[in-house]
Amino acid sequence: MRWAWKIGRLAGITVYMHATFLLLILFILFSDLYEGHSLAAAASGVFFILVIFACVVLHELGHALTARRYGIKTRDIILLPIGGVARLERMPEDPRQELVVALAGPAVNVVIAGGLFAILTALGIHAGFENVRLMGGDFVEKLMAVNLWLAGFNLLPAFPMDGGRVLRALLATRMEYTRATQWAAHVGQAMALVFGFIGLFSDPFLLFIALFVWMGADAEASTALIKTSLGGIPVQRVMLKDFQTLKPEDTLAQAVDHILAGWQQDFPVVFGDHVLGILTREDMMRTLAQRGSSVLVRDVMRRDFNIADSHDMLEHALGLLHKSRSRSVPVEHDGHLVGMLDLNKVGEFMMVQSALRRAHSSSPADGR
Secondary structure: OOOOOEEEEEOOEEEEEEEHHHHHHHHHHHHHHHOOOOHHHHHHHHHHHHHHHHHHHHHHHHHHHHHHHHHOOOOEEEEOOOOOEEOOOOOOOHHHHHHHHHHHHHHHHHHHHHHHHHHHHHHOOOOOOOOOOOOOOHHHHHHHHHHHHHHHHHHOOOOHHHHHHHHHHHHHHOOOOHHHHOOOOOOHHHOOOOOHHHHHHHHOHHHHHHHHHHHHHHHHHHHHHHHHHHHHOHHHHEEEOOOOEEEEOOOOHHHHHHHHHHHOHHHHHEOOEEEEEOOOOOHHHHHHHHHOOEHHHHHHEOOOOEEEEEEOOOOHHHHHHHHHHOOEEEEEEEEEEEEEEEOOOOOOOOHHHHHHHHHHHHHHHHOO
């Protein structure tokens, strides 16, 4: 992810912090100082926020490790000002597994709160929430309250919170997955409207949450619709069969000639029947600007790439594209290069399929 810095690894999963997270820290620090709090009090407030986000990382790690039990890898965990995101390679297809993965995160916060409650009880401190406040107060008591709030907030039945996935998983046990997603998205957007309405008359921050929830619900519904549209379609139906290849000893000038003569932007680099790498448009343009067109293709091509099989389902191949962070992947059949899968081509295919569905749905009315 752009503008994100690696801050460590947990259980083999890289944790990143987005640059905007620093803006949150600076905002809290300067807000406290502006309100007349001492530097020590402001630093204490910042430390408390950092501990909260450590709990957020553990929350996301709960999702990731539970998904790992079902054979699903997590690309990374990213800390954002609005919370954390564990980017799973995919969501479980079994609704019961998705339910367990979705509940794992809030369960971590409940366990943390329970542990803190046990500590307070052992110390003879009554854990009450009536005096909890951000500045001052008992640190452990505040942290317990925040973890319970995180668990409760994330269980609201609205995407992209965990509660939206819980609702979708429960609905998917009784209806088709895409329909369940759409129903869960509608519930989430209804909650966004409620948040927005309340925010107009009370806390403006609720307006931000409303926008976040509305966009998250819309994105989840769109993703599910795309997944359904691509289901059961083999790569060979969509791949480019008429394409150009390059050799390692070719120069970038020859690649430029191919680009100007046609529509292809990424090129497989081959030696005989073997694909050695991919020359992408981005890498080529960057090298052209820095070193000119006489550079050899082998010095610019990407050697770390994925290969799809012509019989793979399109949904699986798109996962390879996303993993390789590229617009295209080579397609092979029985070890021979037979095509290129390109995101632009996939987009065109989906537009054609959408137009055909609209024509098919409107044809009975036209005949009346």
